[in-house]
Amino acid sequence: MSNFSAWDWKPGSRVVADLSARAADYEWREEPIASPDGESVACIVKQPDAGFTVLVNDEFWEQEFEKAWYLRHAPDGRLTCLVMSEDEWTVAVDGQPWESRFGFAWSTVFAPKSSAIGVAVQLDGKYGMAVDDQPWEQMYENANNWLLSDDGSHSAAAVQVKSLGQADIDTFAKGVFSAAIDGEAWEQNFVSVWSLAFNSDSSRLAAEVRLSQYEYTIAVDGKPWEQIFQSVWAPCFNPTSGGVVAPARMGGKWFLCEDGRKLWDKPFTQLWSQKFSPGGERLAAIVATGLGHWTVAVDGQPWEQSFNGVVMDLTFSPNGRSLACMGKDDNAWWVMVDGQRWCGGYDRAFPPQFSPDGKHCAVRLDRGGRYSLCVDGKVYSEDFDMLWDPTFGPESDRILIRAIKDGKYLRRVASLGDILG
Amino acid sequence: MTKPLTQTDKWRKVEDAGLDRGAARLTPERIEKVINEVIDKETSIRFQAYMRDCVRCGLCAEGCHYFLSRDRDPSYSPVAKMHQTAWEMVRRKGKVSAEFVRNAVQLAHTECNLCRRCLHYCPFGIDTAYVMGIVRRIGNRLGVTPQYIQDTANSHSATMNQMWVKEDEWIDSLKWQEDEARDEFPDLRIPLEKEGAEIMYSVIAPEPKFRTQLIYQAAAIFHEAGMDYTFPATPGWDNSDMAMFVGNNEIMGRLKRLHFETAQRLRVKRIVMGECGHAFRSVYDVGNRWLGWRDSPIEIVHGVQFYHELLTSGRIQVETQIEDLVTFHDPCNIIRGRGLMEQGREVAKAFCKNYIEMTPNREHNLCCAAGGGVINCGPPFKETRVKGNRAKAEQLKATGAKIVIAPCHNCHGGLEDIIHAYHLDMKLMFLGDIIYKHMKKTKAV
Numbered sequence: 001m002s003n004f005s006a007w008d009w010k011p012g013s014r015v016v017a018d019l020s021a022r023a024a025d026y027e028w029r030e031e032p033i034a035s036p037d038g039e040s041v042a043c044i045v046k047q048p049d050a051g052f053t054v055l056v057n058d059e060f061w062e063q064e065f066e067k068a069w070y071l072r073h074a075p076d077g078r079l080t081c082l083v084m085s086e087d088e089w090t091v092a093v094d095g096q097p098w099e100s101r102f103g104f105a106w107s108t109v110f111a112p113k114s115s116a117i118g119v120a121v122q123l124d125g126k127y128g129m130a131v132d133d134q135p136w137e138q139m140y141e142n143a144n145n146w147l148l149s150d151d152g153s154h155s156a157a158a159v160q161v162k163s164l165g166q167a168d169i170d171t172f173a174k175g176v177f178s179a180a181i182d183g184e185a186w187e188q189n190f191v192s193v194w195s196l197a198f199n200s201d202s203s204r205l206a207a208e209v210r211l212s213q214y215e216y217t218i219a220v221d222g223k224p225w226e227q228i229f230q231s232v233w234a235p236c237f238n239p240t241s242g243g244v245v246a247p248a249r250m251g252g253k254w255f256l257c258e259d260g261r262k263l264w265d266k267p268f269t270q271l272w273s274q275k276f277s278p279g280g281e282r283l284a285a286i287v288a289t290g291l292g293h294w295t296v297a298v299d300g301q302p303w304e305q306s307f308n309g310v311v312m313d314l315t316f317s318p319n320g321r322s323l324a325c326m327g328k329d330d331n332a333w334w335v336m337v338d339g340q341r342w343c344g345g346y347d348r349a350f351p352p353q354f355s356p357d358g359k360h361c362a363v364r365l366d367r368g369g370r371y372s373l374c375v376d377g378k379v380y381s382e383d384f385d386m387l388w389d390p391t392f393g394p395e396s397d398r399i400l401i402r403a404i405k406d407g408k409y410l411r412r413v414a415s416l417g418d419i420l421g
Numbered sequence: 422m423t424k425p426l427t428q429t430d431k432w433r434k435v436e437d438a439g440l441d442r443g444a445a446r447l448t449p450e451r452i453e454k455v456i457n458e459v460i461d462k463e464t465s466i467r468f469q470a471y472m473r474d475c476v477r478c479g480l481c482a483e484g485c486h487y488f489l490s491r492d493r494d495p496s497y498s499p500v501a502k503m504h505q506t507a508w509e510m511v512r513r514k515g516k517v518s519a520e521f522v523r524n525a526v527q528l529a530h531t532e533c534n535l536c537r538r539c540l541h542y543c544p545f546g547i548d549t550a551y552v553m554g555i556v557r558r559i560g561n562r563l564g565v566t567p568q569y570i571q572d573t574a575n576s577h578s579a580t581m582n583q584m585w586v587k588e589d590e591w592i593d594s595l596k597w598q599e600d601e602a603r604d605e606f607p608d609l610r611i612p613l614e615k616e617g618a619e620i621m622y623s624v625i626a627p628e629p630k631f632r633t634q635l636i637y638q639a640a641a642i643f644h645e646a647g648m649d650y651t652f653p654a655t656p657g658w659d660n661s662d663m664a665m666f667v668g669n670n671e672i673m674g675r676l677k678r679l680h681f682e683t684a685q686r687l688r689v690k691r692i693v694m695g696e697c698g699h700a701f702r703s704v705y706d707v708g709n710r711w712l713g714w715r716d717s718p719i720e721i722v723h724g725v726q727f728y729h730e731l732l733t734s735g736r737i738q739v740e741t742q743i744e745d746l747v748t749f750h751d752p753c754n755i756i757r758g759r760g761l762m763e764q765g766r767e768v769a770k771a772f773c774k775n776y777i778e779m780t781p782n783r784e785h786n787l788c789c790a791a792g793g794g795v796i797n798c799g800p801p802f803k804e805t806r807v808k809g810n811r812a813k814a815e816q817l818k819a820t821g822a823k824i825v826i827a828p829c830h831n832c833h834g835g836l837e838d839i840i841h842a843y844h845l846d847m848k849l850m851f852l853g854d855i856i857y858k859h860m861k862k863t864k865a866v
Contacts, residue, residue, distance in 0.1 A: 104589035122589045168571040192578045231671045270713035292715030310718035
C-alpha cells in the first residue's frame with residue numbers, strides 16, 4: 001500500500017496530461033485510468049500498423065504487444081496490464097513483463113496490505129494462480145474464485161480436483177471440487193466451493209461449500225460446520241472472536257450465523273455482504289425485510305429507511321462509528337449514511353469514501369452523463385467528463401480530485417471548507 | 422377427463438440415466454418426506470388454489486401443442502398432466518412409488534414446455550407450468566432429473582455458466598471475435614470490464630461455445646450504432662438459467678445474484694441481453710424474486726427491445742431488405758411472458774419486404790417445443806419433442822415462408838429440428854442475423 005501521507009496535498013489544481021497531445025502516435029485509445037496518487041493517467045493504445053502498448057501521461061511503454069487489456073493499478077501505485085506476445089500471455093508491471101508465460105492470464109488480484117500481484121492462469125490446459133511471477137506448482141482441471149490474502153502471503157482458489165466426463169452427473173454429485181491454498185488442495189472434496197475468505201493474518205481459509213445437491217454449509221480450513229443449511233452466502237472472519245460469520249438459509253428465511261449457530265435471532269427475506277467495522281465492534285449486513293424492501297441491518301437491527309431496488313457498497317468509516325451505502329429507488333441512486341438518506345437521487349453513485357477521522361463522507365456521482373462529487377450531502381460546484389473516486393487527505397481536511405475535463409486530465413486538491421462552504 | 426393415464430405406457434417411457442438411476446436410489450420414506458416438504462413448506466396458496474379450483478373441464482387441451490400434435494390424445498392435455506403428477510402426489514400425501522416419481526418427472530420435463538399457452542385457455546387461469554415446475558422441483562430434490570439438463574445445472578454451479586465454459590475460454594472467445602471483426606471494422610473493439618459503460622451486454626453460454634458469430638454480429642451492431650457498452654470478463658456474463666428449469670432454486674438464485682452484481686460492479690446503467698427467452702424469464706420473473714427483488718435491481722433490456730430501440734432512434738438504418746417471404750415466431754418467455762410481440766415484428770418488417778404472419782400468432786403462437794428446458798434434456802428426448810410438435814410444423818408450413826425469424830436460442834434449437842424432421846423448406850434467423858446483414862455499415866471497410 002502506498003504511503004498516501006506522502007502524496008502532494010498542497011491545495012491547487014494542475015493539468016497532468018493532455019490526452020489528445022499524442023493522438024497522432026496511435027490509432028485509438030482505450031479508457032484512461034488515473035493512478036491512486038493522481039500523478040499519472042494511463043491508457044492502452046493501438047499503434048499505427050503495429051501492436052498495443054500503454055501510454056502513461058505522455059510516455060509510451062517501451063514494449064508493444066499483440067494484445068493488451070485489463071490495465072489496473074496495484075494498491076502501491078504500480079501499473080499492471082495483461083499482455084500477449086507470440087500467442088502467450090503474462091502480466092506486465094510498469095511496462096516490464098513477467099518472465100513466466102501462460103496459455104492465458106486473467107483476473108489480476110491484489111493484496112490490499114502488500115505489494116503482491118496475483119493472476120489466474122491457464123497452462124497446458126490446467127488452471128491455477130501465479131503470484132509475483134511464480135505459478136503454483138500444482139495446477140487443476142479447472143479453478144475459479146481467485147483470492148490473495150490481505151498481506152499477500154497466500155493465494156487461494158476453488159479448484160476441480162478430479163476429471164469429469166461429459167454429462168457425468170454421478171461423479172459430480174460425489175464431489176470433485178475443493179479449495180486450494182498456494183496450489184495445495186484441502187483433503188475433503190465438495191459438490192461446490194465458492195466465495196473464499198482468508199482471516200486477517202492469512203492463517204485460515206473459509207468458503208461456502210455444498211455437501212450434496214441441497215445441503216450447504218461453511219467449511220473452515222477444509223472442515224465443514226456440523227450444521228447444514230438450505231443455502232449459504234459468502235463467509236467472513238470475525239476480527240474479535242476469530243469465528244466465521246456467514247448468512248445461512250433456514251426454513252426459507254435468512255439468518256446470520258457464527259460458527260454454525262445463529263448470531264442474529266432476527267430472520268430476513270434476504271441477507272448478505274456482512275461486514276465488520278474495522279475494530280470488529282459492529283457488524284452490518286445488507287438485508288431485505290420483505291420482497292423489494294432493502295436496507296442495512298446493524299447488529300441485527302434494520303434501519304428504518306429502505307429501498308425498493310437494491311442496496312450495495314456497505315462501507316464503515318475507519319473509526320467504525322459511521323456506516324454508508326448506496327441505495328436505489330425507482331431507478332435513482334441515493335447515498336445513505338447512518339440510516340439517513342442524503343438528498344438524491346442520481347443516475348449513478350459510486351462507492352462511498354470516508355475521511356480518516358470518519359467525520360466526512362464523499363461520493364462520486366453521475367448526473368445526466370456528467371460526473372461530480374458529493375461531500376456530506378453537498379454536491380461540488382463543478383462537474384467533469386470523467387471522475388475517479390475521491391480520496392481524503394491524511395488530516396481529513398482536503399480531497400484529492402482526479403478528473404478529465406475538456407480532454408485534459410487534471411489533479412486537484414480541494415479544501416473541504418471550499419467544498420462545503 | 423377420467424380415463425387415459427397413459428403416462429406409464431411403455432411406448433412413452435424413455436430411458437435416461439438421470440431418471441433411471443435417480444429413481445433406483447429412492448426409498449418410500451424419502452419420497453414421502455420430500456414431496457410433503459415441498460408441497461407444505463415451499464408452495465403457497467397459489468398451488469393449493471390450482472389443485473382445488475381445476476374442474477377438469479379440459480379446455481386447456483386446445484392450448485397444448487403436445488395434445489394437438491398427438492392426435493388429440495387426452496393424456497397429453499395439461500389437465501391430464503396435472504392429474505398424472507401433482508394431483509396424485511397430493512392425493513396420496515406423498516405415498517407414491519419410485520416408478521411414479523420417475524415417470525412424473527419425465528412428463529414434467531419433456532411433455533410440458535412450461536410455455537403457458539394453456540393458461541390462456543383455462544377459465545380459472547390455472548398455470549399448469551407452475552405446477553409442472555413444482556413437480557420438477559420435487560424430482561430434483563429427490564435426485565431424479567434427466568441427465569443432460571442436470572449436467573447443465575451442474576455446469577452452472579461449477580462455472581456459473583451453462584456450458585462448462587472456463588473463464589479463459591470466455592475471454593479468449595471475445596478476443597478472437599474482436600480480431601475477426603477488425604477485418605471488417607478496423608477500429609472495432611469488444612470492450613471488456615469497462616467500468617461505467619452505459620450497457621453490460623450479457624449472453625447465454627452457447628454463444629461463446631457454439632455460436633460465436635452471434636457475438637461478432639452483436640459487436641458489429643453495437644459498433645455501428647456507437648453504443649457505450651462492455652462485456653464482463655468474470656463469471657456473471659452468462660444470463661442463462663437451467664437451474665430454474667430443474668427446480669434448483671438455490672443455484673438459480675446464486676446465478677442471478679452474480680449476473681446482477683456483475684452489472685452493478687461495472688456500474689452500468691442497464692443490462693442488454695441477447696436473443697434468449699428463458700434467461701429473460703429468469704431475470705424478470707423468477708430468479709429475481711427468489712432473491713428478494715420485486716423486479717430486477719437493474720434495468721434489463723431484451724435483445725428484441727434493444728434492436729427496436731436502435732432502429733426507431735435511427736442509430737441503425739436499413740440498407741437492404743430481404744426479398745424472400747418471412748414469418749416471425751413468438752418465443753413464449755418474451756411474448757406471453759413480457760409482451761414484446763410488436764417490437765419484434767416492427768424490426769422484422771423493417772428488414773423484410775415480404776412478411777406473413779403465422780396463424781395463430783403473438784401470445785397465441787404455438788411453442789417451439791424446445792423451451793422450458795426440454796431441449797436441454799438432450800438426445801434421449803429428441804423424438805418426444807419432434808413428434809410432440811407436428812402442430813408447429815403444420816403452422817410453419819401453412820405460411821409458405823422461406824425464412825423464420827425466432828429471437829430465442831431454444832426456439833432455434835427446437836424449430837431447427839422441426840424444420841428438418843418435417844422437411845420444411847425454411848431457414849431460421851435471429852433478428853441480429855438480419856440486422857447485421859442488412860443494416861447500413863458506415864464504419865466497415
